[in-house]
Amino acid sequence: MNNTTASLIEKYNIPAPRYTSYPTVPLWSNDLNETSWMRLVKRAFDDFGEEEGVTLYIHLPYCESLCTYCGCNKRITKNHQVETPFIETIIQEWRKYLALFESLPKLAGIHLGGGTPTFFSAESLQEMLGFILRHARVMDNAEFSFEGHPNNTTRAHLQTLYDLGFRRVSYGIQDFDLEVQKSIHRIQPFEKVKEATEVAREIGYTSVNFDLIYGLPHQNLETIKDTFSKVALLRPDRIAYYSYAHLPSVFKSQKSFEQFLPNEQEKRSLYEKGKEILSDMGYYEIGMDHFSLPEDPLYQAKVNKKLHRNFMGYTTSPSKILIGLGNSSISDVYYAYGQNEKTIEPYKQFIGSGAYAIQKGHIMSEEDLDTRKLILELICNQQTQWAHEFFAGLSYEQLEKLNQYQGEGLLNYDQKGIQILKEGIPFIRIVCMTFDRRMQDKQEKQYGFSKAI
Template identity: 50%
Template sequence: MTNLLINKYNVAGPRYTSYPTVPYWDEPSFSVKKWESSLKQSFQESNISEGISLYIHLPFCESLCTFCGCNKRITTRHEVESPYINYVLKEWQLYVAILGSKPRIKELHLGGGTPTFFSPKNLEKLIDGIFSNAEKAENHEFSFEGHPNNTTEAHLKTLYNLGFRRVSYGVQDYNDVVQKAIHRIQPFENVKRVTELAREIGYTSISHDIIFGLPFQTEAHVANTIARTKELMPDRIAFYSYAHVPWIKGNGQRGFKDSDLPSAESKRKQYELGKSELDACGFVEIGMDHFALKSDNLYQATETKALHRNFMGYTSSKTQMMIGLGVSAISDSWYGFAQNEKKLEDYYKRLDTDEIPVIKGHILSTEDLIIRRHILNLMCHFETSWTETDNYFKELPDVLVQLEELEQDGLIQMEPSTIKVTEAGRPYVRNVCMAFDLLLQRKQPESQLFSMTI
């Protein structure tokens, strides 16, 4: 990878967990009534055939990690747990009433924040409450994010008994200087303990999150972190770039100076080193930022072209519909998106008046659905194709011009109606997707909304 390409393509760009991306949602034409209608349509189409996905956002953390861009509430007061669960279950009851019949849950993920901030007893109350109005789909996949410092044997056993078989642990980096900068002091021994404990209990997929591009981080730090990770050999690894967006996330990402961050060239070297080391010990690159052993179902989903991507990240089984519960959670009916209130107090107030706590959203147009399919194909399979029926939108020639430039730089291969991202182009898949992003091309944001692509 040349510095010329890095300099050319290192621009601010979306990560495409959705299309349209959140800043381009058409909120003036959105309404809760339209959102509910899209939910009912999707539910009727998909509940029996494939089930639905459920994401539950658990926002509390005992301390602030300065690399984190998630919606969180910092507190050491654990009496906040029970009221929050009660509100989440009330929100779920409102959704079940709209859907009109019992949902079949194919995927369930607990994210945060720190899900293991909650006691095992309260997590059991939450999951039991969800399934008092739902049933488990066949071959369901339940997962949660665990903090290595506070995940206990009781957490792992309780969730395992409730049907969870996958756990993800945030590692980030094992270097003391980097950990201090990001306010995440986490010894290797803690990660080792919870990884081995999860295996002993029977979890079939264990994932570690590793970040490159962190403050004070070097190639040697990345190499050491991956070397320690090899000692534990998790089934999956998320190896992704730190997204520095303090203008959006506020003081949480101001625990260090911009000059403390590695350059774009250094970040790319960290990625290439990490990728090479992971490849050497049997991890296969899956989509963007993810790696898996061939024994893991994420790899198997890649081989069968079943890999899917949504607001929960990459998943091995696709559902058309995903409901997000909790403060700031995002839902996806396939025909529309909706996001909940971002402030905890506002979330509670809406539910106190028996309202779905949606604050904004977007109903997808025909054009949106077509472009979404292309971007999803590129993000999951590194290729996409189209037919003459796609050519109705006038901007396609402009898209093709941009794609030709990517082809000249060796990042994609083009045929009359097919695009494939090359091996060299995989680190630039966000840039390839941006060529299809007509909304971004029609109106560039007035200020920087996205992290850099490299």
């Protein structure tokens, strides 16, 4: 890392949204009620459902033990009797959406997230997904994926989900160093990860993803090199190399290892080393934190400028309708966002009473739609073209920032559009904030965003 890059990182490593949505969740207007939600879901289905289909995100919140770094919505329990009532609630929630649609929905994709989806038995997942698939038409290019914990993802899980159409599995690895694993309370031997990966491939999964994190306690350049040497032996199709988000005011368990975290310069060195190793291994950078092998569809979408991004991250699916099922899950129906009640018991009560569980939301304005398009194009393609009217509408402050970024070698722009340069990719969240008018309107407020770099 040269001195110029180091000084820019120090300058721009400030809290910033990850832009899995625009506006970002803390800036939603919360102008949504059940009637308007139903109307906008139906409008989106009528406008886009037949051509693009519907993608489902199903949040399965239970975990058997607490990983202390984790910022996900989860419930820690070893009581597996919670499975059946929760699955029944998911089915009931999906029934409510089905009642809005005038025809069986086309499914463009399903993603199981959590928590730990493989906390649930293969039989429970079969019951839930079997119902969903019996009441939908699966598109030819549908992508079904799930997040698996290597310690408890069994052959039965993998075979059952494969038989239901799943072809991609994402394993949460984080790090292979034992001291790091002990510190974050997630001990999973390399042999378990190897077994889970090999069984998936043996069954027929065409895409295996590893989630890795940099900036964890006790990590250093040597441990990162060792982790990647083990990753190289298994050669997953995709790798997400995330920055650890330290928010102990929100996630109390993170305080347990605070004194062992690398400093900001050390943390960035971990990323640079990981990125260098990934490049040497033949992986290509897709966008923020994501890498893939060249034969992976994600890379092909990147090359062909058909990459998309939603609350689940980068995707090849163009579907404008993402329905979230389960507590805390977020839906994006193009015209509006909605988030379910976060806590399990009230969520189940809402659904049990025949209501939707949406407790937070945002109706998109025309300006929101234009800004979202711009930000998503920058994050997916590192470039965008804009209309003359948009350029003419940029404020003096926005132009000053763009001139500053251009002078620092992060981007080029003119009256026709903007292009992020290679040196600017690590700063892309900062560049996107330039166009985030809702954040600019509320600069006096503080939000719980992780640092940008």
